[in-house]
Amino acid sequence: MNDIRDAIIIGSGPAGLTAAIYAARANMAPLVIEGEPSSTSDQPGGQLMLTTDVENFPGFPDGIMGPELMTNFRAQASRFGAEFITSKVTRVDFSERPFKIWVGEDAHRARTVIVSTGAQSLMLGLPNEDRLLGHGLSTCATCDGFFFRDQDIAVVGGGDSAVEEATFLTRFASKVYLIHRRDQLRASKIMRERALANPKLDILWNSQVVEIQGDEKLSGVVLEDTLTHDQRPLIVQGLFIAIGHHPNTALFQDQLELKANGYLVTEPNSSKTQIAGVFACGDVQDDYYRQAVTAAGSGCMAAIDAERWLEEHPG
């Protein structure tokens, strides 16, 4: 059996790693169970591992690449003694103290737990989607945009990440269609203006993908007009999905209170969950701001909340 830790942090995006930096500096010797490599946005480093230039994280006037920023976060946490396990948590038990967290058969125990498991990309849920992933269909514009030089491609979505990806992809593609089911974009003003001004970017309003086509590789999609329900084919060689995220809360379903949309409930202006000693931060509990810097801020809150909780409950 492993020793009882002061703090275990589950997840390693901006929230988890900021919590790790603060907890490590507070001599809590945190263990970060950082997740395992994947290309689905649920991975060590979190969603920023799949992005390019991060232009809105304070302190980087020229922007910084998402993966590089997260490598820096991790190095900073390591420097102060945070330890890492590169695996996924398989089960938790918060019903008694010390809390228990399993990675496979290996049980870890902790006086406080900080949940920062983030959110992962939603998929369309259409036939052919899994089969064509990596064969023209992608969830990572940064990784795969390069392979679509001088081709026609489409991005599905209308939020900041969709618009950002579509804009990024115009560096490579000859034409980028942004397929959006509404008649206006949810993305921030600066991103919207950039998209609308980009001559290589065409926004297909009131449209949704109802079919993905292709044998060996993606050859096109069928679009449906959300108002008239008319269908029409769109020939593209690449399709990038950016339709939003779902919080990674399946592990905590029976243990912590969830909102109807699956996000964890925390007390207002705090990282406290309804179980004393279990704290949550970052996108797993934020269905509103969802920014790297707000995640980092809430990670700091969680570490301070955990530290104070330990002071008030010694032993």
Added chain:
Amino acid sequence: MAKGITDLDMNSFDDVIGSSDTPVLVDFWAEWCGPCKMIAPILEEIASEQDGIKIAKVNVDESPDLARRYEIMSIPALIVFENGEPAKKLIGAKPKGALLEEIGEFL
């Protein structure tokens, strides 16, 4: 070959892959790919632990012709070459255990 990861490009690729007496796992990667960075340390571990397979990598930015030849449309892409021919293609980052399982038949 010393245990480690060999960098391959257009000039060296065919020689190294064609002359290998063991399967070669080639990692197609790029500097700007986050998931590629995630699996790099895993591949280094596999290279030093497994004698039955060699590990090599191709930077798709520097060798776009090789990426095109093997129809890479997404990275990281791992292709196992046996007797100079592609025998298995894996796409996307995976944890070490899953990766070892996928390439188990070549170890």
